Amino acid sequence: DGRFSAAPDISKIRFTQLGYGVYLPRAIPQRNASSYDGLYIMDLKHGHQRRIVTFRDLALHAGIPPSTPMYGFHTKWSSDNSLIMFVVRTLSDSADGSDKRVRSNHLFVVTKHGDILCRVVSWSSFLSTKSSLGKLANQLRDGNHPNWITGTHNISVNYAGHDGIWRV
Numbered sequence: 086d087g088r089f090s091a092a093p094d095i096s097k098i099r100f101t102q103l104g105y106g107v108y109l110p111r112a113i114p115q116r117n118a119s120s121y122d123g124l125y126i127m128d129l130k131h132g133h134q135r136r137i138v139t140f141r142d143l144a145l146h147a148g149i150p151p152s153t154p155m156y157g158f159h160t161k162w163s164s165d166n167s168l169i170m171f172v173v174r175t176l177s178d179s180a181d182g183s184d185k186r187v188r189s190n191h192l193f194v195v196t197k198h199g200d201i202l203c204r205v206v207s208w209s210s211f212l213s214t215k216s217s218l219g220k221l222a223n224q225l226r227d228g229n230h231p232n233w234i235t236g237t238h239n240i241s242v243n244y245a246g247h248d249g250i251w252r253v
């Protein structure tokens with residue numbers, strides 16, 4: 086309805102995808118799933134903002150080790166303004182002994198009050214069974230572009246091996 090915005094700290098998005106977010110020289114990469122950073126709601130009329138959920142809360146909810154660096158990426162409101170789709174990215178160590186980091190995406194749905202309803206699905210742009218995400222890594226498939234289906238609490242995702250529709 087245009088009264089509120091929802092977003093992560095946009096100065097940190099660039100740590101998972103170059104060219105995205107805002108460049109601030111003082112922005113520091115995450116060392117873990119922070120209990121001080123997460124998803125923020127801003128009242129656009131009054132300019133007040135508040136954090137509604139932390140990355141640590143999301144990690145614990147999804148069974149992601151809290152030591153895993155976690156960043157906010159995309160947010161989208163449901164058409165009735167009651168739910169927020171929040172795509173979070175993790176960077177985990179590769180289990181193959183290389184210095185490469187494995188980037189994975191995790192789709193959460195939260196209320197505007199910060200209640201975590203669910204982790205809908207996680208995906209990667211490649212099979213990432215060789216990461217420190219443990220059992221969750223074995224579930225990761227190729228996926229992208231989640232979106233609310235207008236007028237519903239259903240989400241559509243391009244996701245390999247699934248019809249791509251989840252009901253929240």
